[in-house]
Amino acid sequence: MHKSIENDLDQLETLLTAVQAKAMDYLSTLAERPTSSNHQVSNMGELPEEGSGTLHALDLFSERFEPLMVASSGPRFWGFVTGGTTPAAIAGDWLTSIYDQNTQTTKGHGDVSAIIEKETIHLLLALLQLPKDYLGGFVSGATMSNFTCLATARQWIGHQLGKDFAKDGVSETVPILSATPHSSSVKSLAMLGLGSKNIISIHTKSGDREAMDIDHLESTIESLDGKPFILISSAGTVNTVDFDDFSAIAKLKERHPFWWHIDAAFGGFAACSPAHEHLLTDWENADSITLDGHKWLNVPYESGIFLIKEKHQLLQVSSFQNSNAPYLGDPMANFNYLNLLPENSRRLKALPAWFTLTSYGRKGYQEIVENCISLAKQFGQAIEENVHCELLAPVRLNTVCFCLKNEAESISFLDKLNATGKVFMTPTVYKERKAIRAAFVNFRTTKEDISAVLKLMN
Numbered sequence: 001m002h003k004s005i006e007n008d009l010d011q012l013e014t015l016l017t018a019v020q021a022k023a024m025d026y027l028s029t030l031a032e033r034p035t036s037s038n039h040q041v042s043n044m045g046e047l048p049e050e051g052s053g054t055l056h057a058l059d060l061f062s063e064r065f066e067p068l069m070v071a072s073s074g075p076r077f078w079g080f081v082t083g084g085t086t087p088a089a090i091a092g093d094w095l096t097s098i099y100d101q102n103t104q105t106t107k108g109h110g111d112v113s114a115i116i117e118k119e120t121i122h123l124l125l126a127l128l129q130l131p132k133d134y135l136g137g138f139v140s141g142a143t144m145s146n147f148t149c150l151a152t153a154r155q156w157i158g159h160q161l162g163k164d165f166a167k168d169g170v171s172e173t174v175p176i177l178s179a180t181p182h183s184s185s186v187k188s189l190a191m192l193g194l195g196s197k198n199i200i201s202i203h204t205k206s207g208d209r210e211a212m213d214i215d216h217l218e219s220t221i222e223s224l225d226g227k228p229f230i231l232i233s234s235a236g237t238v239n240t241v242d243f244d245d246f247s248a249i250a251k252l253k254e255r256h257p258f259w260w261h262i263d264a265a266f267g268g269f270a271a272c273s274p275a276h277e278h279l280l281t282d283w284e285n286a287d288s289i290t291l292d293g294h295k296w297l298n299v300p301y302e303s304g305i306f307l308i309k310e311k312h313q314l315l316q317v318s319s320f321q322n323s324n325a326p327y328l329g330d331p332m333a334n335f336n337y338l339n340l341l342p343e344n345s346r347r348l349k350a351l352p353a354w355f356t357l358t359s360y361g362r363k364g365y366q367e368i369v370e371n372c373i374s375l376a377k378q379f380g381q382a383i384e385e386n387v388h389c390e391l392l393a394p395v396r397l398n399t400v401c402f403c404l405k406n407e408a409e410s411i412s413f414l415d416k417l418n419a420t421g422k423v424f425m426t427p428t429v430y431k432e433r434k435a436i437r438a439a440f441v442n443f444r445t446t447k448e449d450i451s452a453v454l455k456l457m458n
């Protein structure tokens with residue numbers, strides 16, 4: 001064995017203690033750490049001949065890269081939709097590396113991973129009050145979840161037309177209807193050969209809404225004359241967290257042939273709040289749902305979840321099976337996640353989610369979600385009262401979308417604010433207006449954080 005590895009193995013406890021000290025240093029100062037950095041990494045490191053062991057690597061990391069680490073899991077990082085990491089999720093994530101399992105179920109080894117993954121899905125379905133007839137699994141994020149769901153949708157369309165698109169390729173233009181799809185669904189359509197330009201755009205409701213206009217949806221469906229299609233709907237648009245009308249869509253589904261997908265990457269967690277669960281009424285009729293763990297569930301990256309109705313398993317398998325690997329057995333007879341999603345080998349992705357759901361339960365998540373919503377509403381109200389700002393849409397859930405009254409200055413104002421390192425928000429374009437978004441999904445954020453940022457903005 002190489003001597004650097006041997007040395008490291010001999011002092012494994014010292015190494016892990018040093019890493020733990022680094023972790024504690026970061027986590028215990030997270031609230032004060034900067035949310036932006038202009039540290040420059042001097043030059044590219046070279047591959048050493050021998051290597052000098054992990055303690056030295058840790059020193060190098062601390063010196064060269066740590067100053068670049070912005071507090072994106074801290075309480076005032078409101079950019080994108082960036083969750084934090086609960087203590088339990090960190091514990092699960094560390095153990096994921098320690099046990100280094102591959103989540104393939106093959107007889108005799110690896111079974112534990114699938115058992116944990118299935119149980120975690122069961123816990124999530126219970127948290128979100130969804131029925132048990134969804135087969136779920138973990139992928140790297142909502143993008144890959146959208147991909148997995150839309151791949152199965154593609155196969156369903158083929159099946160309606162008597163074709164096998166996975167085997168023979170996509171030979172038809174598939175109508176895809178959506179009003180405000182997340183960019184990752186559009187990217188998935190490109191990756192799946194369905195064509196990102198093939199979205200038939202449904203009008204949004206009037207005014208400040210991003211949800212689809214159901215009358216326009218219905219007339220568009222009628223114009224398809226019975227042709228099967230895919231509907232991509234939103235449980236939480238990115239700018240203003242608008243929700244499509246799932247009860248109306250569920251009714252349309254009784255009369256028309258379509259695959260119904262919901263991107264609920266973060267909005268699905270509205271189900272944790274009795275006061276907001278109505279936003280999701282009837283969503284349990286969707287064929288597939290996308291959720292993200294690394295957003296409102298507050299587990300570390302990378303954690304995305306797909307939920308696809310179990311009745312579609314054959315279509316899902318026909319999209320993802322390893323068909324030229326007879327040693328893996330019959331994919332329908334031997335349950336194996338590698339036949340149900342893009343990756344073959346995966347780490348034990350479900351474990352951080354299992355830890356956090358088990359540690360904090362329904363009430364813990366209700367509190368996280370309701371706290372974030374209440375903070376978003378407080379921040380939104382302050383924006384509305386601020387003479388220099390304009391709130392662009394009502395705060396429906398956990399995101400505040402606004403601009404300066406002098407709109408042209410919005411982005412330079414945001415750049416200056418972000419440069420303070422005290423808060424981070426992201427620029428956006430909403431209804432062709434240059435705007436700013438603040439998203440609240442971190443369990444650590446408090447009303448003191450809101451006050452501190454408002455002071456900074458004045």
Ligand SMILES: Cc1ncc(COP(=O)(O)O)c(C=O)c1O
Binds near residue numbers: 184264292
């Ligand atoms: C609604 C929605 N869908 C999909 C995504 C893509 O998520 P990920 O970055 O986890 O792939 C996001 C990310 O913000 C999102 O908000």
